[in-house]
Amino acid sequence: MSATFKALQVTQTPEQQFTQEVVNIGLDKLPPGDVLIRVHYSSLNYKDALSATGNRGVTRQFPHIPGIDAAGIVVNSNVPQFKPNDLVMVTGYDLGMNTWGGFAEYIRVPAEWVVPLPSDLTLQESMILGTAGLTAALSVNGLIQQEITPSLGEVLVTGSTGGVGSLAVSILAKLGYSVVAVTGKSKSHDFLKKLGAKLIINRSEIDEQTGKPLLKERWAGVIDTVGGNLLATAIKSTQYGGCVTACGLVAGANLTTTVYPFILRGVRLIGIDSVQCSMDKRLLIWSKLAAAWKPTYLDELVTTISLEQLPEKISEILQGNIQGRILVDLR
Structure with a gap:
């Protein structure tokens, strides 16, 4: 040595x-x-x-x-x-x-x-996944724990071309969810479709600026990787009983919203942390990533x-x- x-x-x-x-x-x-x-x-x-x-x-x-x-x-x-x-x-x-x-x-x-x-992962695969994969899988797991199933409707993923977002799109698609990917990069559409996104929308479509406390219900679930007003807009347009997971702040750390989505629609907001996540949960999530949840591409x-x-x-x-x-x- x-x-x-x-x-x-x-x-x-x-x-x-x-x-x-x-x-x-x-x-x-x-x-x-x-x-x-x-x-x-x-x-x-x-x-x-x-x-x-x-x-x-x-x-x-x-x-x-x-x-x-x-x-x-x-x-x-x-x-x-x-x-x-x-x-x-x-x-x-x-x-x-x-x-x-x-x-x-x-x-x-x-x-x-x-x-x-895990026996079904190589060292190389483990780092293609890495913290981003763990965070994406924890987010997917959060939706599943809240009983957000593929039959309930579309799942929105913001920041979909980044590490966490792209892995979330891939995992959700493999599990049968109808994934709507958000990106401002038109050149990335083919990439996201290959990962399994059913629909791709521009971030301007979920960056609502009117200040309305509620928007038309659409998303059964949301995996938000960017924070800021995109997260606020996603919360306001989540279906009754839907779930939103939040793990990022690249678009801003402040969250401006009202209690209406939570008390009138029963929307659940779950924070995702992969830094201090317990070892028991890490082992569980990595076992899923090594097997049924391993991204196809x-x-x-x-x-x-x-x-x-x-x-x-x-x-x-x-x-x-x-x-x-x-x-x-x-x-």
């Missing part, structure tokens, strides 16, 4: 700027933890891009290595449940936020963060890059120019 490893390091300059550079770092610099993992794959998420550009709400201390996802092989373990050569993955918790993350050839983490790789969802290509893709994801998932190959 080499005494150093490659990583994308983010450094703050004296001028309060943030630079991203692939560097060699000593293994002895890794944070303390129970399990040392040789990372084979990671993935790029919006939160990673925020961390890589100095967002203090995500990462407080620099220099830093982002990457909230990692999958690889155990090299060393201080706990009996993990042994050398075990295939494992880590998503969420503090990885890539204030603990050095997956944009590196090695990570060292607490055993409580480590998930054994995983290869269609992914662009594979190297560590050196990350800075360019970080800029693109912040501009909203990424379609599907970005897989980082660290082998």
